[in-house]
Amino acid sequence: MPSYRVTMIVGSLELGVRPEEVLPTLTQAIADFTTVEASDVTVVKGAPRVVVRFTADTDEAAYLIAEQGVDGSRVSVEPIAWQLTRRVGGTWELVQ
16 A cells, blocks of 8 residues: 655644644544555744654545645644645656
8 A cells, every 4th residue: 555645834833722722633534535655844944844754545635635635634733735646656756
């Protein structure tokens, strides 16, 4: 089964939400639909990014799962942007 990765750039946090709550919120929102393989927080050019790697049967299914995950994370954070990538060989390719 292919691996996918949703990367979400984190904007402002909702009132009362601590930064360490963002990763578990997105991870759980995706885990409600599929197997989560890994999750991490990175900072790129000063912007925090939450990354969750998961499995899905098709690009279409992965997109729906990622979209549901990002929507589910809105209870704690305002996403600035997000993207979905698929593992192909040794690289991650953007899913359109």
